[in-house]
Amino acid sequence: MTDFNEKVDTLIASIRQVYGDDFIPLHRPVFEGHERQYLVDCIDSNFVSSVGKEIVQFENMVCDFTGAAHAVATVNGTAALHAALICAGVTRGDEVLSQALTFIATCNAISYAGGKPVFIDVDKDTMGMSPTALRSWLEANTRQENGFCVNKKTGAIIRACVPMHTFGLVLRIQDIADICEAFNITLVEDAAESLGSWDGDTHTGRFGAMATLSFNGNKVITTGGGGMILTEDEALAKKLKHITTTAKVPHPTEFVHDQIGYNYRMPNLNAVLGVAQMQTLPSMMSIKSEIAAFYKELGTQQGWHVVQPREGTTSNNWLIAICLDSPQQRQDFLIRTNAAGVMTRPIWRLMNELDMFSDCQHDGLEVSKWLEQRIVNVSSGVPDARLKDVKVSV
């Protein structure tokens, strides 16, 4: 056996001490609060669909938690991004800056809105968009025209910028916000993975015009499927609510719709799960920070490079990431851990390497490529033995 395989086996044994002997998923949902009761109550109420008081209650709870002024719940995080980009004014022919190192949904949503992604490199420590790379791409490739940022080569308007807080790690978002403002670009944060992550005292998702969350089954809290758009702007919030609810104009008797809208409203059946999950989120956060501390300690003891949050930020520790030394190590690591029933997975393939986005512009992406070849995620959920510590606290 190679030294590296022995090292992996030692890690597997340590993970098993915390997570037990069965198959260990990467991050499974936890329903230890009032989820079952609220679901039954919701069914009994008949308000299972896109109208119901728990949708508003869930939105208010997320506002209270994040400090955002307004929230609009949607069917999923991709729909949230799509609606946010429409409200950012993205239309066919526009370009939208984003990361090559992200989950496919970011780029899918840009495409739904008619935009074409332009990929900017990430920082090595945060794995999120690099302000240095963003500024240097904009300086070299754009000009200002009538208050718009225009791509010198294609003539397209660069309408929006969508950075993403990878695995809950907080990117240099204030710097990105400053650059977007200077270049007249609307900032939409993809905060799908960062509910519970803070830059200083400010929750992620509060730095741009809008931000989006995901409540997919693998996230820190889940509504089965679901998403949300956060904004500080009341007019934008109204517009978001309008286009995500089929653009229906209130009328006492008639069906009146004033534009092409979307059926993107979160069903109440999902929202009741959200209410219950928000009640247990603080205790989930503290258990997850203990898991993060466990991996940090293992990193020191066994020589793993466990990626740590940038100074001054707090991560929700959604998925713990380990940076391996080489592409070969990454391959060996993934095969050995998954064969042992300890689920691990690689970071995403770069978006510009996928057929659909292979013709998109990008900068050198040196850091994105380097990370793509080395980053893996390890079991990061709440262990069975800690389920008893998940408490309803709100």
Ligand SMILES: Cc1ncc(COP(=O)(O)O)c(C=O)c1O
């Ligand atoms: C970075 C990122 N953006 C967007 C999404 C889309 O969210 P959803 O799966 O709820 O559509 C996800 C999660 O799945 C994500 O990880």
